[in-house]
Amino acid sequence: MFTGIVEELGEIVRLEHTTDDSAVLAVRGPLVTEDAQHGDSISVNGVCLTVIDNVDGVFTADVMGETLRRSSLGALEVGSQVNLERAAALGSRLGGHLVQGHVDGVARVIAREPAADWEVVRFSLPAELAKYVVEKGSITVDGVSLTVMAVDDDTFSIGMIPTTSKLTVLGSKQPGEPVNIEVDVIAKYVEKMLGGRNV
Structure with a gap:
């Protein structure tokens, strides 16, 4: 769950289509990765993605075909800027509204x-x-x-x-x-x- 309050502008450093129906996305975001662990959720342009790994301020995430079809992530290129937000923590302020990261x-x-x-x-x-x-x-x-x-x-x-x-x-x-x-x-x-x- 997210709030829709962007924490930082990240940058796409790799977008690799592994099959016709999936891709791996690598995103540079020093702030959102400072405490990111494997399995954490990070919103990338409003899409909830799961962190695979986090190395030197760059996290990677798998993107399945459903996500590529229903969002604009497939149109990104290396160098594209993206909005990044970590999942909301219980007890923190809700500055925006309840956002799932499930693009419609x-x-x-x-x-x-x-x-x-x-x-x-x-x-x-x-x-x-x-x-x-x-x-x-x-x-x-x-x-x-x-x-x-x-x-x-x-x-x-x-x-x-x-x-x-x-x-x-x-x-x-x-x-x-x-x-x-x-x-x-x-x-x-x-x-x-x-x-x-x-x-």
Whole structure:
């Protein structure tokens, strides 16, 4: 479980496709690896990955085909920057919202609209996820916990403050680039409990 508060920008140092349906990812992240052990969870652009090993500030993780298909990890290259967050510890502050690291889909940046002190960023919204996204609700974009400013049938917008722009990969994302989306898990549980009924 994560909070969507990015701890550091990491760098992809190796992405090796071991078969047609899996890959090994090596990521440099001195902060998140300072106490990382085999089996620990680290969020990479919002995808929960399991640490295989940790050597000199670089951790490796296996990535299965399901993850490559449902996320933008397969589009990364050596040198790509990524958002990194260690799993939340019980008793720590929950600065964002409950984030599982289970990506629901891939969206794309549509537009960036600068304002004096912040920026509105608009994203595409996959049709199958639209019902889970609400104005003023929480959403995770590339592992960053954000508040939805506006939403319609096929887009949503967030307000990005300078801190988010400087400290996460979202600051450099341009129109057309992919981002990982995780909707609020509470909405999915409510839907399940209601049996898919429209209320």
